Amino acid sequence: MFCYQCQETAKGTGCEVRGVCGKNEEVAKFQDLLIYVCKGISEIVIKSKADVKSISEINHQMIKSLFITITNANFDENAIKDQIIKMIGLRNEFREQAAGLKLSDAAVFEITDEVSMLDKATENGVLSTDNEDIRSLKEMVTYGLKGMAAYTYHALNIGKENIEIYGFIYEALAAELDDSLSADDLVALTLKTGEFGVKAMALLDEANTSRYGNPEITSVNIGVRSNPAILISGHDLTDLEQLLEQTKDTGVDVYTHSEMLPAHYYPELKKYENLVGNYGGSWWNQITEFETFNGPVLFTTNCIVPPKSEEIRARIFTSGAAGYPGCIHIEEDENGKKDFSPIIEMAKKCKPPTEIETGNIVGGFAHNQVLALADKVVEAVKSGSIKKFFVMAGCDGRMKSREYYTEFAEKLPKDTIILTAGCAKFRYNKLNLGDIGGIPRVLDAGQCNDSYSLAVIAMKLKEVFGLSDINELPIAFNIAWYEQKAVIVLLALLYLGFKNIHLGPTLPGFLSPAVAGVLVEKFGIAGIGSVEDDINLFMNK
Ligand code: FSO
Ligand code: SF4
Structure with a gap:
């Protein structure tokens, strides 16, 4: 494996044996392969001049795939393999409608078993680009696209889309397969990625504020109450909204962790009496804070640290692009609804959170x-x-x-x-x-x-x-x-x-x-x- 996509990469240069984040070799390789098949689909979209509006299933699975490969979002080898198989299926079906194109390996390769998957991944990982500057620029674009995909995915959960963003993701991923691009071309592509990053953030801002109102000055409690509780982490506000609805009048409180803290600033979320406060600090503090929280934890996105005990692992649930082996993943139905009752039932049997601090933080x-x-x-x-x-x-x-x-x-x-x-x-x-x-x-x-x-x-x-x-x-x-x-x-x-x-x-x-x-x-x-x-x-x- 070779991965250097995050700040904690080994020695500041690259994780080669196992990720500092806890990602193992197989997961790293499957993630590389998922990106590779995304590039192949993008090539077909671009070369066939497909109408991006008409391929919504591919659009949605594309952003989910990119999101899955973000640092510490998904450690579940089986979930990633399933996503690769799904993407290859979508790719092949789509390719049939675009016959006669001259396509590269990413658009046509097949896999027969796990070994062939790993071999394919090894051939097409980050280091398959020899020139270090070209590799650097291509990877910077890919990482930008991953972030863009995450934001676009949250907006989509609220029902907001911008077809232009999907169009750009295909353009950029297809360009990465084109060996004739110069460093200057890739610098221009990097800036264009920034341009679409602005559009993705604006889209999510519009999605969040249209659904939950404009954030307002809010004082957030950092202490605890005496009810059993669920901790929700990550960035997906629709997951939080559904969890708040489902825990209403159950006697189970909900606390935010890390990046979910700002949910308290939105009028349509802060109105829930069962949204009690924020527990603890930023993502990596989960190592101690999940222990003292005592109740179940829902990860709606990335920043999972591999749990250090079975007891903690059994209390972790994931949704959306997040995943961890052995943890229950809450799927959504065709209407985007998620049934959080397994988490709520578990919470009822857990001790209330142990107080680790008191007071308030102000934001919004x-x-x-x-x-x-x-x-x-x-x-x-x-x-x-x-x-x-x-x-x-x-x-x-x-x-x-x-x-x-x-x-x-x-x-x-x-x-x-x-x-x-x-x-x-x-x-x-x-x-x-x-x-x-x-x-x-x-x-x-x-x-x-x-x-x-x-x-x-x-x-x-x-x-x-x-x-x-x-x-x-x-x-x-x-x-x-x-x-x-x-x-x-x-x-x-x-x-x-x-x-x-x-x-x-x-x-x-x-x-x-x-x-x-x-x-x-x-x-x-x-x-x-x-x-x-x-x-x-x-x-x-
Ligand atoms: Fe932090 Fe993690 Fe929001 Fe990131 S919780 S590190 S940039 O996922 O996404 O800020
Ligand atoms: Fe290493 Fe994980 Fe960061 Fe990749 S995401 S560079 S494997 S710590």
Whole structure:
């Protein structure tokens, strides 16, 4: 196996024996093969000039397939094999309608058994592209597409689609099979991936807000009540909504974990009396927090850490693109309905959660809420009481070096505001950093996809201040990344013209030195240094 798609990749260069995330060789290879068959389908779509609107089953299975391969989303070998077989079936049926095309191996290969699957995967993994710069660019596009697919998948669950996004996914995956593309072509494709990343985040924003209302300032309880409870993690709000409906009046409470925290900010979700609070910190804290939670846990998306005991594993359920061997996967019916009764029944037999902290965290500063406060914000900037905004969106992770972000937040001058989204916030959202004239110093817009909100806010400020370039705003970007959703967020920001983004705790292992050089030269991308040096640098820019 070879995988270097996430920030925790072994030695910063690639996992070759077993993933740091816990992914084994077979799962890694099956994921590679799933991507390969997705490329083959894309080639058929592009070469046959298919009407993307008319192939909705393929569209939907395509985004699900890409999502399944995101870091720590799905460790279930059988689920991935089933998805490969499903995609090959869809591919073959579709190919029959497009006879006479000259197609590459990805569009025509067959598998006979598990050995042939693994062989095929080995031949077509990441390292099958020899040139390290071409490989780097192609993989960066693939990882961006994975993030894009995840966001598109959540929007689809709410019934919102943008056919153009599917069209671009096919275009980009088909292009990756084309060996005649130059590095320049692939750089252009990378930026176009960012363009469609903006569309995907906008689509999900529109889906979430049209269904659940605009996020509003909300204080979220981080303590516990005395009822038995279910913990829900991940990003899928439709899963949470269904779970809240099904647990109503059962005596079972629901708590959010990690990236599900922002669900509390939506009027149509916070209205549920049985949505009690948020339990614990970011995704990797699950190792201890699932133990003390005592009840069942539902993963609606990625960021699963392999459970360290059978007892914990037995309490884990998955849905959507997520999966873990030995854990019950809750399937949806043809109307998108999921029956969560096995989780609810289990919860009733479990002890209530053990309290690990008390208090509240405040969030809900997505674009609508911040723009409602625009006059106050603009005034504070004009009067000099706010000197600078720091976008510290992105992910959290296990590495010790991420303590940098807590220290950075703590040491920032008191006349600065942190704009955050994604699970990176858990490094500083309980620090009580105070406020500036009633504006909290940490403004949490929501999940990583709500980085879109931060871009909308920045663009509005540019307009209000009458600036010609977004980079003239007093905004600095110090972003933490972990997995492929952060890659699409980064590409989206680059597409929107934001420059000088600092990215950490380490630069991606999938960037070859030459590709990293292009990002530095064209966009001013930089890594992180010491907290003091970085604060000085940002404040004096
Ligand atoms: Fe975090 Fe995980 Fe949202 Fe990611 S929980 S790391 S960027 O999945 O998706 O922010
Ligand atoms: Fe390694 Fe990350 Fe790939 Fe897992 S997802 S195998 S940790 S690079």
